[in-house]
Amino acid sequence: MKTMTKGAAALPLNTIISGDCIEAMNxxxxxxxxxxxxxxxxxxxxxxxxxxxxxxxxxAVDDAWDQFxxxxxxxxxxxxxxxxxxxxxxxxxxxxxxxxxxxxxxxxAALQDAGFWxxxxxxxxxxxxxxxxxGKRFTNxxxxxxxxxxxxxxxxxxNYEALKALNEGIQMRSDWVLPICTGHERxxxxxxxxxxxxxxxxxxxxxxxxxxxxxxxxxxxxFFGTGTTGAVAKMLGRDFIGIEREEAYRKVAEKRIKSxxxxxxxxxxxxxxxxxxxxxxxxxxxxxxxxxxxxxLYSLNGRYSAKVRADxxxxxxxxxxxxxxxxxxxxxxxxxxxxxYWCYKKDGKRVPIDILRQQIRAEMAN
Amino acid sequence: MKTMTKGAAALPLNTIISGDCIEAMNxxxxxxxxxxxxxxxxxxxxxxxxxxxxxxxxxAVDDAWDQFxxxxxxxxxxxxxxxxxxxxxxxxxxxxxxxxxxxxxxxxAALQDAGFWxxxxxxxxxxxxxxxxxGKRFTNxxxxxxxxxxxxxxxxxxNYEALKALNEGIQMRSDWVLPICTGHERxxxxxxxxxxxxxxxxxxxxxxxxxxxxxxxxxxxxFFGTGTTGAVAKMLGRDFIGIEREEAYRKVAEKRIKSxxxxxxxxxxxxxxxxxxxxxxxxxxxxxxxxxxxxxLYSLNGRYSAKVRADxxxxxxxxxxxxxxxxxxxxxxxxxxxxxYWCYKKDGKRVPIDILRQQIRAEMAN
DNA sequence: GCGCTTCGTGAATCCGGCC
DNA sequence: GGGCCGGATTCACGAAGCG
Numbered sequence: 107m108k109t110m111t112k113g114a115a116a117l118p119l120n121t122i123i124s125g126d127c128i129e130a131m132n133x134x135x136x137x138x139x140x141x142x143x144x145x146x147x148x149x150x151x152x153x154x155x156x157x158x159x160x161x162x163x164x165x166a167v168d169d170a171w172d173q174f175x176x177x178x179x180x181x182x183x184x185x186x187x188x189x190x191x192x193x194x195x196x197x198x199x200x201x202x203x204x205x206x207x208x209x210x211x212x213x214x215a216a217l218q219d220a221g222f223w224x225x226x227x228x229x230x231x232x233x234x235x236x237x238x239x240x241g242k243r244f245t246n247x248x249x250x251x252x253x254x255x256x257x258x259x260x261x262x263x264x265n266y267e268a269l270k271a272l273n274e275g276i277q278m279r280s281d282w283v284l285p286i287c288t289g290h291e292r293x294x295x296x297x298x299x300x301x302x303x304x305x306x307x308x309x310x311x312x313x314x315x316x317x318x319x320x321x322x323x324x325x326x327x328x329f330f331g332t333g334t335t336g337a338v339a340k341m342l343g344r345d346f347i348g349i350e351r352e353e354a355y356r357k358v359a360e361k362r363i364k365s366x367x368x369x370x371x372x373x374x375x376x377x378x379x380x381x382x383x384x385x386x387x388x389x390x391x392x393x394x395x396x397x398x399x400x401x402x403l404y405s406l407n408g409r410y411s412a413k414v415r416a417d418x419x420x421x422x423x424x425x426x427x428x429x430x431x432x433x434x435x436x437x438x439x440x441x442x443x444x445x446x447y448w449c450y451k452k453d454g455k456r457v458p459i460d461i462l463r464q465q466i467r468a469e470m471a472n
Numbered sequence: 473m474k475t476m477t478k479g480a481a482a483l484p485l486n487t488i489i490s491g492d493c494i495e496a497m498n499x500x501x502x503x504x505x506x507x508x509x510x511x512x513x514x515x516x517x518x519x520x521x522x523x524x525x526x527x528x529x530x531x532a533v534d535d536a537w538d539q540f541x542x543x544x545x546x547x548x549x550x551x552x553x554x555x556x557x558x559x560x561x562x563x564x565x566x567x568x569x570x571x572x573x574x575x576x577x578x579x580x581a582a583l584q585d586a587g588f589w590x591x592x593x594x595x596x597x598x599x600x601x602x603x604x605x606x607g608k609r610f611t612n613x614x615x616x617x618x619x620x621x622x623x624x625x626x627x628x629x630x631n632y633e634a635l636k637a638l639n640e641g642i643q644m645r646s647d648w649v650l651p652i653c654t655g656h657e658r659x660x661x662x663x664x665x666x667x668x669x670x671x672x673x674x675x676x677x678x679x680x681x682x683x684x685x686x687x688x689x690x691x692x693x694x695f696f697g698t699g700t701t702g703a704v705a706k707m708l709g710r711d712f713i714g715i716e717r718e719e720a721y722r723k724v725a726e727k728r729i730k731s732x733x734x735x736x737x738x739x740x741x742x743x744x745x746x747x748x749x750x751x752x753x754x755x756x757x758x759x760x761x762x763x764x765x766x767x768x769l770y771s772l773n774g775r776y777s778a779k780v781r782a783d784x785x786x787x788x789x790x791x792x793x794x795x796x797x798x799x800x801x802x803x804x805x806x807x808x809x810x811x812x813y814w815c816y817k818k819d820g821k822r823v824p825i826d827i828l829r830q831q832i833r834a835e836m837a838n
Numbered sequence: 839g840c841g842c843t844t845c846g847t848g849a850a851t852c853c854g855g856c857c
Numbered sequence: 858g859g860g861c862c863g864g865a866t867t868c869a870c871g872a873a874g875c876g
Binding site for chain 3: 223224225258261381385
């Protein structure tokens with residue numbers, strides 16, 4: 107068992123903790139987890155894990171009161187596990203919660219009240235849902251996920267380029283079409299029955315973990331079930347912590363995860379954004395002699411020009427400053443990317459100066 | 473003005489009431505309305521300006537009516553208008569509310585607490601949403617609607633067969649793909665600017681009203697805006713009551729609804745028969761306004777014609793049914809591909825309706 | 839008139855590192 | 858922690874303009 111120490115307590119990585127998720131979370135060290143994925147129970151019936159606010163018994167109350175009471179009990183449970191979960195998140199951590207119309211509105215409101223900051227709601231659109239047999243409602247063909255940062259200022263992880271690549275070059279939308287979990291992926295018990303009633307497809311967790319974690323991150327699932335989160339985390343080179351009350355589920359999950367193999371390191375590298383690349387000051391081009399002080403630069407559209415100065419600033423017609431500032435001033439725009447805006451003359455043709463930056467970055471990589 | 477008396481007060485049908493929706497609703501008689509459609513403020517909390525990559529500025533929804541100082545204030549407002557709305561519903565009435573992740577979880581929880589019984593959450597998947605310009609989140613490509621009965625025992629209206637027909641024989645799902653409101657349908661003010669920042673498409677209301685009301689039903693919209701609910705209600709032979717605070721919106725809505733024509737009685741009769749099941753539902757052409765209920769279609773050979781109905785069926789000379797069924801009946805053939813058989817008139821020329829299906833397929837490919 | 843290109847715009851909680 | 862400033866970032870349509 108791989109562990110990680112943070113303060114006094116140890117973080118039991120890649121294991122399944124047995125027991126109630128609220129107690130188990132409270133026993134873990136604060137601010138130690140990068141991402142939480144939670145698939146909480148949503149039946150509003152009173153169950154062993156749900157306590158009434160006053161522990162009183164309900165006997166022969168009218169329906170309205172009973173309904174209100176059961177919402178109150180569910181809300182209390184929700185607020186407690188969300189509070190425990192939020193404590194475990196690193197400052198830039200985030201959470202995903204999945205639910206249906208029975209519970210997701212209560213969970214979403216509790217999430218906001220707890221200080222989480224919603225980033226998106228994402229709809230899992232099932233390509234093969236169960237039809238509505240009685241013809242009294244719409245086919246319940248989707249579930250809702252909420253993605254939220256620990257707070258409003260959380261610098262959450264979002265692998266924009268990787269998700270865009272997953273979507274054939276187009277920005278990923280908030281509605282995901284994915285099939286439900288069937289066939290070989292669906293785990294069975296000894297009797298041949300499904301091992302868990304609501305096993306989530308690995309494709310769903312794949313997209314979530316690729317999009318909002320990096321390799322080596324710690325992912326916590328407080329309602330682990332048969333361990334889809336752990337299995338996909340392992341494949342993707344992330345560490346997981348699972349919490350599950352039911353021994354039967356833990357056993358299935360344990361066996362399942364043992365048989366999973368991590369993908370090659372190469373396969374785990376995803377498309378990265380320009381933002382992640384090292385910053386190159388424009389002045390370096392001058393220092394290195396790629397551009398000379400006094401040399402003229404031309405705007406991409408050919409309408410403007412400006413002169414390079416020795417300190418890496420530009421001077422143009424009544425404006426001077428950085429490549430970005432002068433470009434923005436000329437275009438009367440709020441901002442401007444000088445790297446793609448300005449060109450130098452090479453063999454009589456205009457070439458964007460970004461070419462020179464790329465040369466420097468290539469050198470730096472060696 | 474058509475009115476209806478129920479108890480002491482009169483019901484102002486097919487008019488727009490001026491003023492605050494809570495006060496206005498409290499002045500109306502209890503249990504007098506069949507359906508409520510509500511598009512309340514979303515409580516967007518926008519901070520700075522947002523620019524597109526081309527430096528143009530996004531026209532944000534920064535209207536005063538969308539500003540609330542806290543979740544608590546928003547919740548109080550929500551619970552009050554929901555309470556007033558619920559009082560107006562007949563015992564078997566129902567409500568639809570639309571929102572985004574900013575407000576829908578709070579609205580949904582309040583709805584449940586008020587005693588409404590959620591029947592489905594329905595996702596409006598936008599075929600052409602605004603992208604995420606900074607690459608920091610998923611494209612916000614959907615909005616969520618909640619459909620709920622007045623209480624758990626409400627015998628709500630659900631025109632299962634009509635919706636199934638609209639979806640060409642396949643049970644209607646909880647996710648609807650429809651384009652946002654643009655082009656001619658989007659209302660403009662005298663300046664040529666959009667008359668309302670969040671005008672909903674008529675196709676959305678068409679599906680809601682066909683599915684959960686009957687001709688002659690009373691539909692209330694407490695956040696009437698520019699009156700999409702009223703316009704579609706009138707087309708479909710339902711009575712409406714609108715409530716709107718802003719005079720500018722009321723004026724636009726008034727004018728809009730005046731120019732709307734009710735569809736033929738025949739077109740409003742929805743089918744009760746079962747349908748065959750191809751892929752792109754013909755009903756979508758009607759919902760999206762590509763073909764209008766009551767519009768005449770002509771056979772490719774020019775010998776026959778039939779009229780389009782609101783649920784996506786055709787009615788002709790002694791025959792009614794799907795585009796395929798009516799075509800087959802006319803040709804005394806065992807079967808017929810209605811898509812290539814039927815034409816609509818464009819600039820006096822017959823054009824096969826398959827052209828329209830291809831347009832939708834192009835959108836769906838996105 | 840037709841096809842091609844350009845331009846405008848839509849319910850948006852839309853940056854982050856360094857000094 | 859606040860302010861400065863470098864610099865990264867968009868999809869689907871419809872309308873309008875052009876040849």
